[in-house]
Amino acid sequence: MYRFPFSRQKADPDRLQELQLDLLSESRFDSPYLVLIISSCAIATFGLLSNSAAVIIGAMIIAPLMMPIRGLAFGALAGDAVLFKKGVISVAIGTVVAIIISYSLGRIVGLSSYGSEVWARSAPTLLDLGVAVAAGGISGYAKVEPKISGSLAGTAIAVALMPPVCVVGLGLASGDTSLSVGATLLYLTNLLGIALSCMLAFLLTGYASFRRAKKVIISTFVFTAALVLPLGISFARLVQQAHLETSLRRALVDRTLTFQRLDLMNSETNWLTRPPEIRLHVRSREPLTPRQVTLLEKFIEREMNQKFTLIFEVGQVEEVRGENEGTKDGERTE
Numbered sequence: 001m002y003r004f005p006f007s008r009q010k011a012d013p014d015r016l017q018e019l020q021l022d023l024l025s026e027s028r029f030d031s032p033y034l035v036l037i038i039s040s041c042a043i044a045t046f047g048l049l050s051n052s053a054a055v056i057i058g059a060m061i062i063a064p065l066m067m068p069i070r071g072l073a074f075g076a077l078a079g080d081a082v083l084f085k086k087g088v089i090s091v092a093i094g095t096v097v098a099i100i101i102s103y104s105l106g107r108i109v110g111l112s113s114y115g116s117e118v119w120a121r122s123a124p125t126l127l128d129l130g131v132a133v134a135a136g137g138i139s140g141y142a143k144v145e146p147k148i149s150g151s152l153a154g155t156a157i158a159v160a161l162m163p164p165v166c167v168v169g170l171g172l173a174s175g176d177t178s179l180s181v182g183a184t185l186l187y188l189t190n191l192l193g194i195a196l197s198c199m200l201a202f203l204l205t206g207y208a209s210f211r212r213a214k215k216v217i218i219s220t221f222v223f224t225a226a227l228v229l230p231l232g233i234s235f236a237r238l239v240q241q242a243h244l245e246t247s248l249r250r251a252l253v254d255r256t257l258t259f260q261r262l263d264l265m266n267s268e269t270n271w272l273t274r275p276p277e278i279r280l281h282v283r284s285r286e287p288l289t290p291r292q293v294t295l296l297e298k299f300i301e302r303e304m305n306q307k308f309t310l311i312f313e314v315g316q317v318e319e320v321r322g323e324n325e326g327t328k329d330g331e332r333t334e
Contacts, residue, residue: 010206019144019207020080027071027087033094036064041098044166045105051115056163065094065161069136069191070143073198076216077208091191095165102169114170114179121160121167122182124189125235129227132193139194140201161190185230192224240304241269247303248280251296262288265315275307283315 040062047055072087074080164187171180199217202208210217248267265281278300282288293310301307 016207020074020078020083023071023074023143024083024086026067027075027083027090029068029086029090029093033064033068033090034097036062037094037097038101040064040162041101041166042105044162045102045170048102048114048118048163048166048170049105049109049111051117053117056117056160059162060160063161065091065165066139066194068094069161069194070140070198073140073195074202074208076195076220077199077202077213079212095187098162098165099169099172102166103173104169106170106173111174114174117163118167118170118179121164121186122171122179123234123238124182124186124231125238126228126231127235127238128186129189129193129224129231132190133197136194136197137201140198141205144202144205144207161187161194164190185227189227189231192220192227196220196224237271244269244278244300244304244308247300248278251299262286273309275309277309277311279311279313281313281315285316285319287316288312288314 040059043062044056044059047053047057047059068087068090070087072084072091075082075084075087164183167183168180168187171177171183196217199208199213199220203210203213203217245267249264262285263283265283267281268279270277270279293312297308297310300310
């Protein structure tokens, strides 16, 4: 008879005991775990410093923090104090060790500024919580269903536990508090999202009793829900930023009468100022006038229902043609 994958039929006692012993082994803080933490952190930190996505992915595959998180999730569900304690200790020590290593490497290298891979982990949104919940769910299910255990590498890459921890250390090394706070929020989002969805996976597959785990599930859900407000604000800002960039490109790239000979290279928005400040990096064949900037500010205000201050950083472009093609010589761009 076919059995639905998420039936609430109670798991076999022997299989349940095997799972507990397996998770207990994975959650233990020992030399192999410490080696994985150090190597994963070093790889992730160097990848972040070099702004290399490929190197960072290599650190994600190792994913040592994923195992004790599953252990503490199951320990909380099953009322196994030993398993829960070992999981919490391993996650806590692993996190502290990773922050110390990334901080030290950040101080040694001493970069004056960080690349996009670092800053991408400083502003988590609701999308990151969704990724964490989905990845944690498949991680928990893969633990009880050996047939899909090969998916764990992809799951580890998707949720990315180690890079945010390393960004916390790099933020501390550079004295950038906002960077560290943003990365800490992302790490907590991933940790709670994984723990909650792992618990649900163990419950749905019959490896834990909902009656016993009810308070634990509710408590974890409340802690996770507490992150929704800051993540929601970041998500709203992300949507607003996308709308803003679309409006800017429509005004500049589509060659309006106001900006016929101007190329937009990139833009940066500082939402902390009042009004928010947009810095536009452009190339132009003609000088820009304050009136043009004012017209664009009014256009953006109508589009966004919010006032912005625009600052143009202009690189002048001079076209020069050969003698046989025109009146000037060559072509040069400044």
